[in-house]
Amino acid sequence: MTKNSSFTRIVLNWYEKHKRELPWRETFDPYAIWLSEVILQQTRIDQGMAYYLRFIDSYPTIYDFAAASEDEILKMWQGLGYYSRARNMHSTAKTIVREHQGQFPADYTSLLRLKGVGEYTASAIASIAFNLPHATVDGNVFRVLARVYGIDTPIDTGIGKKEFTKLANELIDRSQPGQFNQALMEFGAIQCSPKKPDCENCPLNNLCIAWKNGTTDALPVKRGKTKIRKRYFNYLVIEHGSYTYLNKRTGNDIWKNLYEFPVTETTEKNDLASTLKEHQSFLATGTEIQIKKETDWQKQVLSHQHIFYRFIYLKLAGKVNIPSSLIRVNKKDIFNFAVPKPIEKELEQNNWF
Numbered sequence: 001m002t003k004n005s006s007f008t009r010i011v012l013n014w015y016e017k018h019k020r021e022l023p024w025r026e027t028f029d030p031y032a033i034w035l036s037e038v039i040l041q042q043t044r045i046d047q048g049m050a051y052y053l054r055f056i057d058s059y060p061t062i063y064d065f066a067a068a069s070e071d072e073i074l075k076m077w078q079g080l081g082y083y084s085r086a087r088n089m090h091s092t093a094k095t096i097v098r099e100h101q102g103q104f105p106a107d108y109t110s111l112l113r114l115k116g117v118g119e120y121t122a123s124a125i126a127s128i129a130f131n132l133p134h135a136t137v138d139g140n141v142f143r144v145l146a147r148v149y150g151i152d153t154p155i156d157t158g159i160g161k162k163e164f165t166k167l168a169n170e171l172i173d174r175s176q177p178g179q180f181n182q183a184l185m186e187f188g189a190i191q192c193s194p195k196k197p198d199c200e201n202c203p204l205n206n207l208c209i210a211w212k213n214g215t216t217d218a219l220p221v222k223r224g225k226t227k228i229r230k231r232y233f234n235y236l237v238i239e240h241g242s243y244t245y246l247n248k249r250t251g252n253d254i255w256k257n258l259y260e261f262p263v264t265e266t267t268e269k270n271d272l273a274s275t276l277k278e279h280q281s282f283l284a285t286g287t288e289i290q291i292k293k294e295t296d297w298q299k300q301v302l303s304h305q306h307i308f309y310r311f312i313y314l315k316l317a318g319k320v321n322i323p324s325s326l327i328r329v330n331k332k333d334i335f336n337f338a339v340p341k342p343i344e345k346e347l348e349q350n351n352w353f
């Protein structure tokens with residue numbers, strides 16, 4: 001038996017004994033698999049499960065998902081981040097209903113043409129729902145293969161991705177590709193974890209080059225960090241009678257189509273006076289302003305950006321000039337809007353609304 005065939009057999013046997021029972025493992029429905037895979041690209045299984053169950057309960061079929069409004073989908077997605085994924089899913093659901101009679105295309109190339117469906121997701125749907133031999137290569141798979149085969153090509157490079165994908169496709173069990181893909185990812189998540197892999201009790205340790213050479217901590221290799229952009233957001237939380245004001249984010253930027261308090265963005269932390277000056281267009285002759293509170297700066301870490309943000313609470317009375325870009329919202333309705341994480345946290349911590 002070759003190293004590759006032993007590897008495949010061992011991983012599948014391990015999976016039979018150790019796999020976690022998860023609802024998306026009970027189905028071959030491509031819609032449910034797609035939903036679970038996209039959610040799990042965002043979060044851990046325990047948190048992802050709650051989101052998956054909420055989505056599948058509310059939208060049991062792709063027709064239900066496609067028929068929902070984008071605001072409803074974004075609200076349910078709230079907290080998972082990468083909101084473009086939710087918007088792309090919604091657009092893809094509509095395409096599938098409109099152009100494919102509600103059926104996912106049953107081949108890899110056609111799946112890849114769907115908006116927001118990359119190589120990983122196309123492989124997951126193709127292999128699990130349609131039994132086609134396409135390897136899913138996620139962080140878990142990179143790690144297991146880098147260690148067992150002693151590969152130090154950086155995984156965040158084009159060459160690295162190609163090399164690992166080729167190897168994973170050679171290893172795949174062609175009679176049960178979906179099962180093998182899930183087995184290898186689960187093996188990476190549980191047995192060959194990033195820190196403290198359980199090498200002593202690992203059924204692959206006889207084959208594993210990293211274990212033999214004592215290099216498990218050094219693999220996989222990453223080329224380097226991407227440059228982080230720092231941004232500073234000053235939010236104005238306005239109370240005007242029983243109303244507040246929200247802005248819907250547009251343009252090609254983070255949190256597109258989510259709602260937020262009126263905001264000014266600066267390139268460094270600025271003081272209260274300058275923030276208020278930038279928002280002066282709000283104020284009409286005779287507007288009464290009370291500054292109720294100013295929060296400390298907080299930080300939200302995104303993959304390529306660090307967002308520093310703070311909230312300034314204002315109570316306005318009398319006439320105000322509200323820019324037409326803002327939406328007037330009854331304060332008690334604010335929880336119905338899909339908002340980015342910093343606003344969600346602020347609303348949870350503060351009983352202003």
Ligand code: SF4
Binds near residue numbers: 147199204205210216
């Ligand atoms: S021996 Fe250790 S490093 Fe190698 S596959 Fe097993 S758990 Fe991973």
